[in-house]
Amino acid sequence: MEQQAFVEHSPHQKSSLTTRRIMLDVLIALAPAAVMGCIYFGWQALLVLVLTVLSAVLTEIIWLLIRKQTFKEIFKQFDLTSVVTGLLLGMCFGSQTAWYACILAGAFAVGVAKMLFGGTGRNIVNPALAGRIFAFIAFPTIVAGGWLGANFTESAGEVLTGATPLTDFLTNNGVMNTELWQLFFGYGVPGCIGETCKIALLAGYVYLIVRKVIDWKYPLIYIAATGVTTMIIYQSFEVFLPSILSGGLFLGAIFMATDYVTSPKTLWGNVVYFLVLGIITAVLRFATGIEVVSFCIFLMNLVTPLIDRFIRPKPFGYVRPEKEKTGKGPAKEAGK
């Protein structure tokens, strides 16, 4: 009797948990904040988001074409990461950002920060953050020059341009003129497209937890550490809420710092990562007087391999060898 035996490589059991599914979940979680941003800031915000996403995706496709891959292969391995990168990048721009800054930043994010380092999963820093920092250095006046206020009454001619609440907070020594509820809903608050509406970001956070894409602990550690450190710096309990609700802290903590590729692998490694992240964010905000969440996450991304080197994951089936009690050594020998 002849029987054919098939030998297959592991893994033998496959689940539906693919990169494409996770990235789709992240996209769904980002959607509320992006939609609220477009409602608050108008069609210009939508234009910025579309430009960054298109630029990021096209850069990836062109790169793969240069590497002599066919369209069929590209479509097969297309896992939406560049869409997420482009959307995140667009969400940390103001709505008045010039079109060429959007396109160049998208191309830099995917082309340099991701594809040059070997593609998805091999990047050492978050591509979206690299793109934002590139745009911040390349076009300081366009990207960080005055923020357009998110205001429903834009048609009535009341367009607010000015400092974000965080800049206000930092320059006025811990006093903010914006109401807390306003910060929470992002109504009439100047800032980036994706950062103003905290409740939409929190909805995305809940969705990601329910789909088990991110751990619920980590963003909370980051946000709490930033708030507590700010309280220590200003020596007052009142600054906790304003400090965490202003700026891009929620966007960074929920969607950027929790990136799988650039955060540590172990539970304790992550705790260290997010604690240090929170502390340096608060300290650098106080020291520089500008929003530094993106720079801090960028900095900690570079430290991640170091954390992984010292806090290692336990190998499967590992049993810790019992320590020999040093004090009883001579006594044992005497007993023999």
Added chain:
Amino acid sequence: MKKNDYKKIFFDGVVANNPTWRLVLGTCATLALTTSAMNGIGMGLAVTVILLCSNVLVSLLRKVIPNEVRIPAFVLIIATFVTVVRMVLYAYLPDLYDSMGVFLPLIVVNCIILGRAESFASKNTVLAAAADGVANGIGFTVALTIMGIIREFLGNASFFGIAQPWDFKIGFFTSSAGAFFVYGICIALFNFIYSKIEISLAHGKARARRQSLPKSLEELKETAQAQEEK
């Protein structure tokens, strides 16, 4: 010294051991002075002149300098020529002197010059040392000029100081982050091209060896017979 040896010295200095892109030497000056093409050329030529003079002098004195104190002696020779070049630039090209600033006296501690003195000039004849100095200087100048052109064109929208009609400046490229970025990309591209050159050279050598070998057994016998008859 044969003609081929000089060819090899020049190929090594400009391509195979290009100080900036292959050996990554003199990084400080490279990063700081490539903000414009003119600065790059100025720095490159200054280093070339100093390299040529110091190589010649070190090679002349190579049997006089005791081995134990050779490094201080080399530094003294280099510092002398740096001072000369500095005074000449101050007198005749004050603009370039100003824009080069502290990096001009810092040529004294430039690894390229000390490295060539230590590894080449102190072991070879005067002519070979001079050729090596010129070759390495050209390699350095070409690298700095190309990086300067790229950074000036993208960051300042001008080409050798001539402003372009459009006013599109990416400030990233004139900052230090852009210097590292352009440097890295240039190193990657140069090494990619060099690996292609190396492969084609290896192929050429193999082909030459194959052609010099007898093609078949009969041919081998024929040549053996011919030798016997002689």
